[in-house]
Amino acid sequence: xxxxxxxxxxxxxxxxxxxxxxxxxxxxxxxxxxxxxxxxxxxxxxxxxxxxxxxxxxxxxxxxxxxxxxxxxxxxxxxxxxxxxxxxxxxxxxxxxxxxxxxxxxxxxxxxxxxxx
Amino acid sequence: xxxxxxxxxxxxxxxxxxxxxxxxxxxxxxxxxxxxxxxxxxxxxxxxxxxxxxxxxxxxxxxxxxxxxxxxxxxxxxxxxxxxxxxxxxxxxxxxxxxxxxxxxxxxxxxxxx
Numbered sequence: 001x002x003x004x005x006x007x008x009x010x011x012x013x014x015x016x017x018x019x020x021x022x023x024x025x026x027x028x029x030x031x032x033x034x035x036x037x038x039x040x041x042x043x044x045x046x047x048x049x050x051x052x053x054x055x056x057x058x059x060x061x062x063x064x065x066x067x068x069x070x071x072x073x074x075x076x077x078x079x080x081x082x083x084x085x086x087x088x089x090x091x092x093x094x095x096x097x098x099x100x101x102x103x104x105x106x107x108x109x110x111x112x113x114x115x116x117x
Numbered sequence: 118x119x120x121x122x123x124x125x126x127x128x129x130x131x132x133x134x135x136x137x138x139x140x141x142x143x144x145x146x147x148x149x150x151x152x153x154x155x156x157x158x159x160x161x162x163x164x165x166x167x168x169x170x171x172x173x174x175x176x177x178x179x180x181x182x183x184x185x186x187x188x189x190x191x192x193x194x195x196x197x198x199x200x201x202x203x204x205x206x207x208x209x210x211x212x213x214x215x216x217x218x219x220x221x222x223x224x225x226x227x228x229x230x231x
Binding site: 032034041042043044045046049088105107108109110 | 121158159160161162208210218219220221222223224225
């Protein structure tokens with residue numbers, strides 16, 4: 001079993017829909033959670049990060065962490081065709097600059113999202 | 118700012134050949150990461166450096182893989198000899214000490230070993 005699980009999709013939604021992307025994890029030591037977006041043939045880019053449990057909002061994007069369930073989510077409101085990409089969750093047990101171990105940052109395999117105009 | 122620069126962007130080689138991938142991190146960043154991405158295994162961390170020193174290379178699949186960072190502006194990932202199962206997209210990423218949450222990824226090198 002992978003340490004971080006993510007449904008690969010593809011997830012296809014109409015423009016304007018609310019999108020929910022999710023990851024589950026097994027390592028209860030994870031405290032730092034990040035969402036990266038990866039366009040086709042490009043490298044991933046950071047969208048948002050959160051620490052511990054709770055919500056964080058940035059424009060149309062909301063990141064949610066439920067540590068009791070080992071479950072994180074990314075919500076996209078008013079989705080646009082330009083949001084079509086692969087979304088990867090990533091997590092770390094230690095504050096990223098103090099990484100010392102193999103699991104410095106563990107990525108999910110990514111969910112491919114397609115927003116239809 | 119040019120971002121993280123990787124070369125070559127595409128590499129096609131035959132099994133048994135040596136492959137060298139190159140990376141120039143963003144100026145001023147003190148951490149550098151090498152990742153491999155495949156459909157089957159997703160994004161895997163191979164090795165990372167802090168201040169040019171390798172911190173953790175336990176993600177390197179086997180002795181055929183080696184990485185160096187001779188200075189703060191250059192790193193290489195070498196595969197010798199290459200095998201078809203090494204076919205993947207290899208990403209280099211860098212990170213600044215003052216912004217530990219964000220890794221800046223390069224465009225990747227798409228490697229095909231036939």
